[in-house]
Amino acid sequence: MSIAVLAGDGIGKEVVPAAIACVDAALARHGSRVDWVDYDWGSDLYLKTGRMMPVDGIETLARHEAIFLGAVGLPEIPDTETLWGLLIPIRREFRQYINLRPIRALDGVPSPVAGGDDIDVVLVRENNEGEYSEIGGRSYRGRPEEEAIQVNVFTRHGIERVARYAVGLAESRGGRLTSATKSNGIIHTMPFWDEVVAEAAAAAPGVALESILIDALAARLVLDPGRFDVIVASNLFGDILSDLAGAIAGSIGVAPSANLNPERQFPSLFEPVHGSAPDIAGRGVANPIGAIWTGALMLDHLGHTAAADDLTTAFRAVTKAGVRTADLGGTATTDQVSAAIVAELAR
Known part of the structure; x- marks a missing residue:
């Protein structure tokens, strides 16, 4: 090997x-x-x-x-x-459309937040599309009207496969799945994300899904880290939340990750x-x-x-x-x- x-x-x-x-x-x-x-x-x-x-x-x-x-x-x-x-x-x-990031408190490592010693979360981050799209550009560089356009890309296929993976992981753990969203402010992609994640969770009766706005989720992760089990999130939201969770566990220096091709067609x-x-x-x-x-x-x-x-x-x-x-x-x-x-x- x-x-x-x-x-x-x-x-x-x-x-x-x-x-x-x-x-x-x-x-x-x-x-x-x-x-x-x-x-x-x-x-x-x-x-x-x-x-x-x-x-x-x-x-x-x-x-x-x-x-x-x-x-x-x-x-x-x-x-x-x-x-x-x-x-x-x-x-x-x-x-490698799954970015898997487990965050768990380590014995002997004090958390900087109350309740951080109870953190045991697996964050499933969508890894190939979302906010980290290549689509966009800049124009009128150096002029007062200079602009930058970044296009977020969310496909049903992309959301479904990460949602199904997260649902399966939740089934194998405590049955609790949290979805990071911002559907109150991001009018197109996040409601679409919510719909597709909900459809995937509905196919697993043993999984309880809770969708939480990203700002509230970040606050709750700090205030009550022990309540979370599996979190599924878009490329950007997952990136931020996993670093935050690593710090809660004591240091980002202990945080691992895996960029997975679950079908094993590729390394x-x-x-x-x-x-x-x-x-x-x-x-x-x-x-x-x-x-x-x-x-x-x-x-x-x-x-x-x-x-x-x-x-x-x-x-x-x-x-x-x-x-x-x-x-x-x-x-x-x-x-x-x-x-x-x-x-x-x-x-």
């Missing part, structure tokens, strides 16, 4: 090796292994060639069972170049949510838990469920024991956290 590794930029180059060591240790417990194939794509390549990945990058990645990404982005390169030159094309070419991509964090890059203090948890999601997707469970149990035991990086109130380095998890897996 072959995994393409794109460490990328910033702390990605630090947390990816740490995560790989932990994934390998979890697999070794079950007599399994994977082949890691490194590609030095990202901002460094862009500065040399003007491209984030080679022209045949998609074809190259298609030969692997999964893609493990660290982070993308440097301050000196516009995000429109780094994201649209690497991450977003991969998501779309491989039809799925796995990445921590935290980004490249250039302000702490190169100091050895980045939190590897987000990348390690992402590795567990990848193992589960690839059928190594027992190894994934072992890895999750191990990093939770390590945070409970107090081995934590500075963002979680500890003093451990990236490598020390990784080493502690590997040692836990060896027991």
Whole structure:
């Protein structure tokens, strides 16, 4: 089984090796292994060639069972170049229309909000359309009448497939599904979103659906995080809510994500949510838990469920024991956290 590794930029180059060591240790417990194939794509390549990945990058990645990404982005390169030159094309070419982001409080990691220690949410974000559309443009640049037009794209097909996935996930958990909307202010796309999500939920009698306006939902997530189970949201709303939920759990540094092609026609991509964090890059203090948890999601997707469970149990035991990086109130380095998890897996 072959995994393409794109460490990328910033702390990605630090947390990816740490995560790989932990994934390998979890697999070794079950007599399994994977082949890691490194590609030095990202901002460094862009500065040399003007491209984030080679022209045949998609074809190259298609030969692997999964893609493990660290982070993308440097301050000196516009995000429109780094994201649209690497991450977003991969998501779309491989039809990774589900962005799965579990957020769960970790033992020993205090939440900055009351009730945050009870958070256990899975956020299902639509990943291929919505607000992150390519349709639009700018005109009259540099003039007083300069304008920018961004067209949101919501299709029945796109909403149905993410809604059905979220409904199925809710059925397997507590039966509670929350849909993020803004149908009181966004007059066309959000009522359409509500209708299609409601239709999908109606086909599952065991799932209780609640649609909540995005501003109220953000407030409730802070004030009562324990009430939520599965949240389904559009591309933009899901992006924002998952970062907020990660902070509620203690740090965005622990937040994992999976960009899934559920039909498995194409490789799925796995990445921590935290980004490249250039302000702490190169100091050895980045939190590897987000990348390690992402590795567990990848193992589960690839059928190594027992190894994934072992890895999750191990990093939770390590945070409970107090081995934590500075963002979680500890003093451990990236490598020390990784080493502690590997040692836990060896027991």
